[in-house]
Amino acid sequence: MTTQNLTGLRIANTRAIRQAPDLTRLLEAEGAQVLHYPTVEIEPCADYAEFDAALTELARGQFDWLIVTSTNTVYILADRLRELGIGLESITQSKTKVAAVGSATATAIAQELNLVVDLLPDEYVAESLAASLHVGKGSRVFLPQSAIARPVLVKALQRAGAEVRSVAAYQTVVGHGGDDLPQHFWQGDVDVVLFTSASTVHNFVSRLKSESGDAGMLCDVTVACIGPMTAEAARRHELPVQVVAESRTVEGLVQSLKSYFASRRR
Numbered sequence: 001m002t003t004q005n006l007t008g009l010r011i012a013n014t015r016a017i018r019q020a021p022d023l024t025r026l027l028e029a030e031g032a033q034v035l036h037y038p039t040v041e042i043e044p045c046a047d048y049a050e051f052d053a054a055l056t057e058l059a060r061g062q063f064d065w066l067i068v069t070s071t072n073t074v075y076i077l078a079d080r081l082r083e084l085g086i087g088l089e090s091i092t093q094s095k096t097k098v099a100a101v102g103s104a105t106a107t108a109i110a111q112e113l114n115l116v117v118d119l120l121p122d123e124y125v126a127e128s129l130a131a132s133l134h135v136g137k138g139s140r141v142f143l144p145q146s147a148i149a150r151p152v153l154v155k156a157l158q159r160a161g162a163e164v165r166s167v168a169a170y171q172t173v174v175g176h177g178g179d180d181l182p183q184h185f186w187q188g189d190v191d192v193v194l195f196t197s198a199s200t201v202h203n204f205v206s207r208l209k210s211e212s213g214d215a216g217m218l219c220d221v222t223v224a225c226i227g228p229m230t231a232e233a234a235r236r237h238e239l240p241v242q243v244v245a246e247s248r249t250v251e252g253l254v255q256s257l258k259s260y261f262a263s264r265r266r
Contacts, residue, residue: 005030005031005258005261005262006027006030006031006032006254006257006258006261007030007031007032008031008033009031009032009033009191009192009261010032010033010034010035010184010189010190010191010192011027011032011033011034011035011190011191011192011193011194011257012034012035012036012037012179012181012184012190012192012193012194013027013034013035013036013037013194014037014038014039014040014193014194014195014196014200014204015038015039015040015194015196015200016038016039016040016041016042016072016175017036017038017041017175017177018042018071018072018075019071019072019196020036020038022104022250023194023196023250023253023254024036026250026251026254027254030254030258032192035178035179035181035184035190036177036178036179037175037178037179037181037204037207038175038176038177038178039174039175039199039200039203039204039207040172040173040174040175040197040199040200040203041172041173041174041175041176042072042075042076042170042171042172043170043171043172043173044076044170044171045147045168045169045170045171048080050167050168051080051144051167051168051169052080052084054142054144054165054167055077055080055081055084055086056084056086057142057165058091058094058096058142059081059086059087059090059091059094060090060094061094061095061096062140063096063140063141063142063165064095064096064097064135064139064140064141065096065097065098065099065133065135065139065140065141065142066091066096066097066098066099066115066141066142067098067099067100067129067133067141067142067143067153068098068099068100068101068105068109068144069100069101069105069129069143069145069149069153070101070102070105070145070146071102071104071105071108072146072170072172073105073144073145073146073169073170074105074108074109074112074113075108075112076144076169076170077112077113077144077169078112078113080169081113088113088114088115091113091115092114092115096142097118097119098115098116098117098118098119099117099118099119099120099121099129099132099133100117100119100120101121101129102120102248102249103120103249104249104250106120119132119133129153131156133157135157135160135161135162136160136161136162137161137162138161138162138163139160139161139162139163140162140163140165141157141162141163141164141165142165142167143157143164143165143166143167144167144168144169145166145167145168145169146168146169146170146171146172146199147168147170147171147172148171148172148199154166172199172203173203174203174206174207174210175203175207176207181208181211181213182208182211182212182213182217185213185217185218185221186217188220190221191221191222192221192222192223192224192257193218193221193222193223193224193239194224194225194226194253194257195223195224195225195226195230195233195234196225196226196230196250196253197226197230198229198230198232198233200230201225201230201233201234201237201239202233202237205237205239215237215238215239218239218240219240221240222242222243222257222260223239223240223241223242223243224241224242224243224244224245224253224256224257224260225241225243225244225245225253226245226248226249226250226252226253227244227245227248228244230244231244242260243256243257243260244256
């Protein structure tokens with residue numbers, strides 16, 4: 001019989017409501033009790049004019065590459081295309097190639113946009129995508145992303161000679177709803193808090209403070225992060241990071257968490 005290494009642990013999932021279920025299923029399959037504390041909420045930008053214009057160009061096949069760096073971007077693309085009445089078949093029939101950061105993003109692209117991903121880098125970070133994407137002078141690249149996205153990918157593509165159409169497709173704000181996590185902290189019954197991006201860290205701290213909590217409440221809690229950049233963000237907020245996933249996926253995060261607690265039980 002398979003041992004459930006997370007049995008009896010109460011774990012806080014801080015992902016956005018639309019992203020949380022996949023991680024929750026993995027945790028519950030390992031015997032954990034999951035608390036939901038959405039730290040990120042996706043909202044449309046105030047002005048969609050530039051985004052809409054780029055989507056029209058995409059439908060006409062005027063880009064060489066579409067780069068998608070998160071599942072949030074996928075959902076926004078699908079929603080906005082529907083609102084504009086642009087059929088997905090116009091994109092699938094074009095010669096535009098698709099690159100994705102992360103297997104979850106690639107899966108969402110297939111499910112929501114019915115597109116085949118042509119490039120998926122080995123490492124799930126923008127820097128790896130920039131290195132893997134062989135663009136030349138004059139290549140036209142469409143890069144829809146968060147309004148607060150780091151400029152690393154844009155700069156790398158521009159250095160390679162590409163013409164990059166970087167457009168803010170959505171903005172992230174502090175989430176709401178879910179479980180009363182501050183109360184659970186006061187009761188001392190939270191074992192782990194999971195973070196899957198720097199935004200979840202920053203917004204977690206902001207939301208906790210707005211609900212009469214503070215980072216000190218995590219002094220006896222295991223903090224687990226999906227990758228080094230997320231871990232760096234957590235440490236900047238003086239959160240005690242004990243686990244950093246070796247593979248930057250939710251599956252890798254859960255596996256690293258299992259290994260951590262298995263080693264503690266030896």
